[in-house]
Amino acid sequence: MSDTLVVNEIYLSIQGESTFAGLPCVFVRLTACNLRCSYCDTAYAFAEGRKLSLGEVRDQVQRLAAPFQIRNPKSEIRNASAPPHVGCCRLPLVELTGGEPLLQPDSIPLMKALCDDGFTVLLETSGALDIAPVDPRVRRVMDLKCPSSGEVARNRWENLAHLKNTDEVKFVIGTQEDYEWSREQIANHKLTSICPILFSWVTPLQPHQHDKTLKKVPAGQTPISRQELAEKIIADALPVRFQLQTHKFIWPPDQRGV
Numbered sequence: 599m600s601d602t603l604v605v606n607e608i609y610l611s612i613q614g615e616s617t618f619a620g621l622p623c624v625f626v627r628l629t630a631c632n633l634r635c636s637y638c639d640t641a642y643a644f645a646e647g648r649k650l651s652l653g654e655v656r657d658q659v660q661r662l663a664a665p666f667q668i669r670n671p672k673s674e675i676r677n678a679s680a681p682p683h684v685g686c687c688r689l690p691l692v693e694l695t696g697g698e699p700l701l702q703p704d705s706i707p708l709m710k711a712l713c714d715d716g717f718t719v720l721l722e723t724s725g726a727l728d729i730a731p732v733d734p735r736v737r738r739v740m741d742l743k744c745p746s747s748g749e750v751a752r753n754r755w756e757n758l759a760h761l762k763n764t765d766e767v768k769f770v771i772g773t774q775e776d777y778e779w780s781r782e783q784i785a786n787h788k789l790t791s792i793c794p795i796l797f798s799w800v801t802p803l804q805p806h807q808h809d810k811t812l813k814k815v816p817a818g819q820t821p822i823s824r825q826e827l828a829e830k831i832i833a834d835a836l837p838v839r840f841q842l843q844t845h846k847f848i849w850p851p852d853q854r855g856v
Contacts (some may be wrong), residue, residue: 600704601651601652601704601707602649602650602651602652602704602842603628603649603650603652603655603702603704603705603708604628604629604630604647604648604649604650604702605626605627605628605629605647605648605649605655606627606628606629606642606643606646606696606697607625607627607854607855608624608625608626608627608655608658608659608662609624609625609662609855609856610622610623610624610625610662610663610690611623611625611845611855611856612694612725612844612845612848612856613691613720613844614843614845614846614848615739615768615796615798615841615844616720616739616766616768616778616796616841617766617794617796617839618687618691618720618737619841619844621684621687621690621691621842622666622690622691622777623690623691623692623693623720624659624662624663624690624691624692624693625693625695626655626659626692626693626694626695626697627640627643627696627697628643628647628694628695628696628697628698628699628701628702628705629643629644629645629646629647629697629702630643630644630645630647630696630697630698630701630702631643631644631669631695631696631697631698631701631725631753632698632701632724632726632752633698633722633724633726633743633747633749634748634749634809634811634812634813635743635747635748635749635770635812635813635855636746636747636748636772636803636813636814636815637746637747637770637800637803637811637812637852638809639801639803639852640695640696640697641807641809641811641812642710642854643696643697644697644809644811646775649769651707652704652707652711655708656708656711656712656715659692659712659715660715662690663690663692663717666682666689666690671713687718688716688717688718688853690717691717691718691719691720692712692717692718692719692720692792693707693719693720693721693722694709694720694721695721695722695724696722698723698724698726698727699721699722699723700721700723700727700728700729700732701727705733706732706733708735709721709732709733709736713733713735713736718737719733719735719736719737719738720736720737720738720739721736721738721739722738722739723738723739723740723741724740724741724743724749724752725740725741725742725743725753725754725757726743726749726752726753727754728754728756728793729757729760729761730755730757730760734762734844737764737765737766738761738762738765738766739765739766739768739796740757740761740765740766740768741767741768741769741770742767742769742780742783743770744769744770744771744772744773744775744776744779745773745775745776745779745816746771746772746775746800746815746816746819747756747770747772747813748775748813748814748815748816749813750779758787758789758792761792761793762793763790763792763793764793765793765795766795766796767789767792767793767794767795767796768795768796768798769779769783769793769795769796769797769798769799770798770800771797771798771799771822771827772799772800772815772821772822773815773819773820773821773822774819774821774822774826775818775819775820776819776822777797777822777827777830779818780797781834781836784836784838790837790838794839795837795838795839796838796839796841797827797831797836797838797839797840798841798842798843799804799822799827799840799841799842801842801843801846801851801854804851805854806852807852810841812851813849824842827840828840
């Protein structure tokens with residue numbers, strides 16, 4: 599390995615998804631993706647980026663996290679500081695996202711190093727690549743690609759055997775067919791007995807976000823609104839977490855770096 603990564607952006611914002619939604623988070627967005635999901639809102643990360651060493655990435659994360667260090671007056675004599683915690687985790691969180699982070703082999707040692715630094719580390723991954731090498735301390739948020747993504751054939755089902763109860767499985771749902779497919783997978787694989795399940799509604803893309811390389815939604819599928827999705831979850835008594843992309847309600851839905 600080269601000890602370098604191609605990084606699209608690193609920024610501090612509010613976590614908009616997963617069971618950690620609403621918490622401060624440093625995002626490390628890596629360049630490149632092997633999928634072209636129909637609803638992808640980060641096509642700019644397919645190729646844009648600059649090479650950084652693992653040390654440079656860690657330094658940037660530490661710099662963004664530094665304001666969260668709270669001085670304890672009683673420990674000043676030891677020049678010690680303690681990070682704030684909420685519930686079970688230190689703030690800010692750190693998330694590797696993309697693109698697809700696991701396409702870059704050095705994402706694995708980076709996540710380990712960030713865990714060693716004391717951060718709660720999240721990984722957003724498509725589910726198309728092997729998650730087994732990821733440090734067990736990392737909270738893996740893994741997609742199972744639904745039919746409307748155009749990438750359902752790329753799901754790596756072997757990954758289900760590697761999931762822990764601290765991981766999360768996410769279904770990004772844009773059509774009625776996606777919902778029915780997702781419900782079937784939950785039942786067939788007994789997913790709710792493994793880890794939390796997220797049903798994430800597809801936020802429509804802005805016109806300029808439509809990259810020409812994205813897959814098309816298969817013909818004959820029926821769009822589902824966020825209200826319809828929520829009502830179906832209730833009607834079917836599904837033990838899942840409905841989620842919207844919170845950051846897209848705080849800032850413009852196409853704004854980068856948030």
